[in-house]
Amino acid sequence: MPPSKEEITQTIFNSIDEVNNILTDEMKLEKSQETLLTGENGKLDSLGLINFIVEVEGRVQKEFGLDLNLIEVLDSPEKPMSSIRKLVEFIEIKANGKNQ
């Protein structure tokens, strides 16, 4: 059974909690679907993005057994790393694909 959208969202929010332990106050991420990660109004700098990717990949692997490579899809048309909402959708599609 693939993880639900809520479960994926929770996993990403847990990743945000962890990454916020490293980030400066002005870069700290809000736990919201609307949070922008990269792009013009994205909150993360390059190191913040690396940490966020490593954290999300690690948790998704551990919790859902799903191997992601978010660096490879960074510039893909779906832009999964542009916002939390897009990232949740991307992982949901990947998880469903794995279970089909």
Added chain:
Amino acid sequence: MNKDQIRAILISDFNLDNFAGYLKNDSHSPKIDSSIAPFGQVKQVLMNENMECWETLHDLAIVWTQPEGVIDSFRKALDFNQVPIEQTLEEVDDYCEALSKLLVRVNTLLIPTWTLSAGFTGYGLLERKPGIGLTDLLARMNLRLAENLKDFSNVFVLNAGRWIQSAGKEAFNPKLWYMGKIPFGNQVFKEAVSDIKSTLTSILGGAKKLILVDLDDTLWGGTVGEDGWKSLKLGGHDPIGEAFSDFQKSLKSLTRRGILLGIISKNEETVALDAIEKNPEMILKREDFVGWRINWTDKAQNILDLTNELNLGVQSTVFIDDNPMERARVKEALPDVLVPDWPKDKMFYKDCLMSLNCFNTPVISLEDGQRTKMYGIESKRKKLKEKLGSLEKWLKTLETKVVIEEINPANLQRSSQLFNKTNQMNLSTRRLTEEELMDWGKEKNRRIWTFRVSDKFGDSGLTGLLSVECNGTQMLIIDFVLSCRVMGRKIEELMLHTAYEYGRSLNLKTLSANYLKTKKNNPCLTFLKQSGLEHNEKTDTFKWNLETPYPQPECITVSNGDSQTLN
């Protein structure tokens, strides 16, 4: 170093941004405000004090490097080139020389040991072979590093291997390395921050000194009041009994490091003490405990009473209890007491105790191992005091002897330890390393004396320190430090008399002391208020006209030690 905010510089050949982030965001005391020296320029930063990063002052430097980043021979060895061990160790010597140069720019230097990445197999079965294996070579390098720096009391080599072990599989992540030049997973940095905060707490005098333990299902298995001492689960051929024995052994081992043990238990005192004395499997004996409160009163109240009796602040205390309700009660009532979450499974008790990193002190002296005994002696004194009633009468019977000597290389380590650990009878609560203390005392207008106290019950050791600074016709007491072990035995008055005598010998006019309030040093204010010195309540300054004698307490015999002065 200031407890509220420590300014640190981080020096490394790899990206320490994540580590700096954890250091800054960690909520535990002390707060650390860090800046990162230019990335990958370790030797330049160490050697060149004119670099921009040194324009601001730093209390602390953390120099965390990869061995191949700073020791060229090791870099070659990693590529399986044959490199003589001696050549590599000479490079380690040079590196240590460069590290020592930092000590004119910072008060304290922390150096994590060098590590290899977890997946590194090197020469496989030859990895521990001297002259071949890289694991062997790195162990020698770390040993040489520690040996070279062992005489600097303000340099601490930290065990980074433990951080990596604790982080397990998350210790390394190639993505962090290739994308961020970060050789460790973030779990390693979290472990490092925890260890470093503990180290700094120790240096600042905040190490825990007293463990208060519950009895039933904490020190032994079962309920002594119901089961009787013969039926307790302890020792023997039983895994749970063995786990309790091991827990007791670990507690006992901590007493050899100067940690005191006490009991806080809801039980009948006679029944519980009977079990401690009669159960042949007990590792801890009655004399291993400096005090106890075994009754049916609230445990938080009992902790307050016992710490008062022992002249220790609750901040110095760790409370261990298997009952989560009791732990929650103490946490709520006494937030300064450390109450670790305690495992339900008895087989984890020992590991949980030994993983607490709150007992570490920057130095370990001979007196640390004698501390429980000294408290036992103190207890005998108190009993005599109760018997004799009048304070003066009691003090006379103690036959107290005090040896006063100036600070010198022989007593410097213990003096520095006392100086940095004492919180209650402490006028200004300065924190200085051995070198800083020695350097401070070398100025011509300053003096530092130490006070070694003994009486008919035993030797309390070097337990007092007094420092003064003379300017014009005035003498100012800078440090007035006395261990809680000897407080209230007129040593305080003797210290003031010593300052008075010195002031008179220089024909000075006044003696003064400025009390600097901290969370813990109210006992010092209380003493000064009743010392006879004139008190300015607005500024909490105290004065004495040196034309008026400040008498030496009659109950104390004073002698001067053979001191080798600093000047």
